[in-house]
Amino acid sequence: MLIHHRRTRSTPVTSFSRDLLAIRRTLKDLARKGEITRSMEQMLSDWGRSLESDAENIQDFTLECQYQVLGWILDLSAAVKILDGGPRTPNTRVRKLIVECVRRILGYNAKVDLIVVPSNLKWKTLWCKAQHDPKTGEIAFILFLSPVIDYTQPKLLPRIVHEAGHADSHALELVGRGSSQDRWLGEASCDLIALLLSGPANLFSISEMVTAVGVELAKHSTYSHPSLILRTAIMREIAVEIWRATKIEGLVKEALGPIENIDVPVGERDERSSLSRGLIDSLPGYRRIDIGTEIWEGVYRGGVSASRGYPMLVSLNAFFAASRKGGGG
Numbered sequence: 001m002l003i004h005h006r007r008t009r010s011t012p013v014t015s016f017s018r019d020l021l022a023i024r025r026t027l028k029d030l031a032r033k034g035e036i037t038r039s040m041e042q043m044l045s046d047w048g049r050s051l052e053s054d055a056e057n058i059q060d061f062t063l064e065c066q067y068q069v070l071g072w073i074l075d076l077s078a079a080v081k082i083l084d085g086g087p088r089t090p091n092t093r094v095r096k097l098i099v100e101c102v103r104r105i106l107g108y109n110a111k112v113d114l115i116v117v118p119s120n121l122k123w124k125t126l127w128c129k130a131q132h133d134p135k136t137g138e139i140a141f142i143l144f145l146s147p148v149i150d151y152t153q154p155k156l157l158p159r160i161v162h163e164a165g166h167a168d169s170h171a172l173e174l175v176g177r178g179s180s181q182d183r184w185l186g187e188a189s190c191d192l193i194a195l196l197l198s199g200p201a202n203l204f205s206i207s208e209m210v211t212a213v214g215v216e217l218a219k220h221s222t223y224s225h226p227s228l229i230l231r232t233a234i235m236r237e238i239a240v241e242i243w244r245a246t247k248i249e250g251l252v253k254e255a256l257g258p259i260e261n262i263d264v265p266v267g268e269r270d271e272r273s274s275l276s277r278g279l280i281d282s283l284p285g286y287r288r289i290d291i292g293t294e295i296w297e298g299v300y301r302g303g304v305s306a307s308r309g310y311p312m313l314v315s316l317n318a319f320f321a322a323s324r325k326g327g328g329g
């Protein structure tokens with residue numbers, strides 16, 4: 001009723017509220033019919049409610065935030081359309097890769113409710129939403145693809161492993177907290193998970209990503225994310241540590257060589273050591289998901305063809321192993 005007295009706000013807000021209400025009804029219906037998991041219903045309904053509140057206050061936001069809220073509403077709506085009968089994961093490689101990673105993180109019995117959505121936000125990065133219910137073993141996972149950069153090409157495909165890392169309960173909890181420090185540690189934890197799961201391919205793909213997004217964006221940090229360059233510097237340290245005196249230690253320099261001269265932004269140097277330390281401390285807890293140095297030694301020295309249960313993660317590395325100039329260890 002009050003809406004008539006708030007003329008400047010009435011049109012967009014009423015329309016968003018109506019759309020978001022319809023979305024929540026569709027989700028409830030799909031969950032009742034068993035077409036989506038309760039985790040998916042809950043995750044998207046909660047998101048819808050928070051967007052509704054954003055929409056009500058949209059005029060208080062900066063233009064950039066308004067664009068973001070609008071993009072999120074479009075993305076939520078696109079996700080629900082897919083759940084309501086659209087193709088869930090058109091790219092089979094992407095689906096197999098995410099499921100393989102999520103099961104390695106949460107256990108083989110994890111029930112993965114997965115969709116892939118082409119995002120409406122013109123971001124150059126991937127992003128995702130995940131919610132895990134340890135009681136039922138359900139994990140709702142949505143990967144949002146960038147409309148600007150194609151992350152399904154082999155050179156960038158390992159970046160999807162970072163997103164799958166968000167299925168990890170500890171990382172998920174950290175990125176959901178209010179403080180920037182915790183969120184940064186959560187993102188760095190997903191990087192660590194991705195390194196342990198996808199090995200050298202992870203490092204090769206970081207160089208490719210910096211080239212794809214450009215140095216300026218790679219040096220940009222936000223409240224939720226440290227810069228890609230800081231994250232790279234930390235991954236370099238950890239990879240050197242875990243692959244020391246193995247046959248693949250030289251791959252760290254080789255993979256990150258093209259971007260080794262880009263310095264960590266001055267404003268982030270203080271955070272570098274605390275994030276590094278946080279990750280080193282958490283390393284023993286994540287060893288359970290490590291695919292193992294021997295597998296990567298085999299792939300890059302041409303000795304192993306057997307996938308030992310990780311066909312997609314091995315194939316990501318086989319691509320970079322085959323692309324190396326001159327080959328050899």
Ligand SMILES: [Zn+2]
Nearest residue numbers: 162163187190
């Ligand atoms: Zn992330």
